[in-house]
Amino acid sequence: MATISFSPKDQYNAFITTLNEAESGPGALSGIPVAVKDNISTRGIPTTCGSRILEGYVPPYDAHVVTLLKKAGAAIVGKSNMDEFGMGTTTENSAFGPTKNPADPSRVPGGSSGGSAAAVASGMVRMALGTDTGGSIRCPAAFCGIVGHKPTYGRVSRYGLIAYANSLEQIGPMARSVSDISLLMEVLTKYDPRDSTAVDCHYSHTPDPEIRGLKIGVPEEFFGEGVDPRVASAVWDGITLLERKGAEIVTCRMPSMAYALAAYYVTCTSEASSNLARFDGVRYGPPADTKLPWHEAFQQRRQSGFGTEVKRRIMLGTFALSSGYYGKYYAKAQAARQQVRNDFLHLFRTVDVIAGPTMPTVAFRLGEKTDPLSMYLSDILTVPANLAGIPSISVPCGKSEGLPVGLQIMGPHFRDERVIDVAYAFEQGVSR
């Protein structure tokens, strides 16, 4: 066991908690400093989800992925900042202050894994874990100019991840190179029976940049309304680079994109309304006033403990699931979700991967997005992969207005290897 000392000047507010001294053992990640998003349980290290309602909470156990990192010798040096409970696209919704984008500190780093992205992009750590419910790994990777991968649903155990929307979220790797993403995937995909949605499908792969003959589908909808033409142009340049390396580009359609965002927000808020019911100040976090009657005590605790966006999403979910509205919202969202999945399955009969921009714009200015609906709309290109459960990676793809742009590559279920290969081919092509 070696001790890694870590005392960075955290000028971007990337961390909620840092450890001045972190243990590191032998293994594939020996001596590598890794940041872990603060919604992933770490035994003995405070875990807040970016929320006041969990201030002071110290988990009595490690998430499965944390156990795996430790077994691989990684040095867990800190818990990274995030939108409260993962609810946001900018990391401005953290109770511990916003994270700033190392590419331009007047901009947001994206979210919700903005702390992880900033820590990696600024060089404070080599790798980080993020979580992706509707783009929360890929968005900050794109905005900060790093690589981020959302694995196939079920490939990485969620045991010890503090749940927001179980049917959508996955833990995944963030790093500056595709090789490091691949290395982390190898560590993170060891099967865990404690997550009943986990699938025993270990990733053991070395990225291969050979993409001759590969068919890349490019849905028109990924370049539709709301996508900044300068971002679209940078991404088309990237797709053309893949074509020069021997891939075949096939334009296609994804009609279900019209419903994807609404289906996503109905589903995630519904799941959040149930998951976040556990935060009542009885078992953890700042305590509820036990002198008050039950409901009054909980209402008071949750009013002061949750931020505005978290309250909004819990209430939206409560409404969408309530008697009389379930059929109009939740049931329809599940039908739309099925259409998104069907569209992908249909496309993957003729193409190997699907490519497009990760985000419709470059990073917003801090404080720029104030109304929730316009913030939600910026997730339109990342949520389809979560609704369908497919793997999706974001890899840096040039700049627009001097700010990083992300190229998103999606693949069929359990073909994480393939999207990582394409990202690797792209990265190699750019650096030549």
Add this chain to the structure above:
Amino acid sequence: MVSERDVLHIAELADIGIDKEELAEFTGRFNEILDYFDILDQVGAGETREADLVNVFREDVVDPSLTKDEVLANTPDPEDGFFRAPRVM
């Protein structure tokens, strides 16, 4: 359209206190978002996926678990090895 009264009712169902001052803002945003959700009205009932899903079962065997002290470590004021909760009656 939901009214301020509806929003108060939803907040009560969700056990979240809302200040009178925030109520108008919450209601306005709520309606903007619900208007957007109306696009789902165009989705047909369609198929859902339950048919090809399988349950994952495991043997019901006793594994090591957290000690009582570990479980109670995050509550400020346990009593006789129990959590203390607000009164129900």
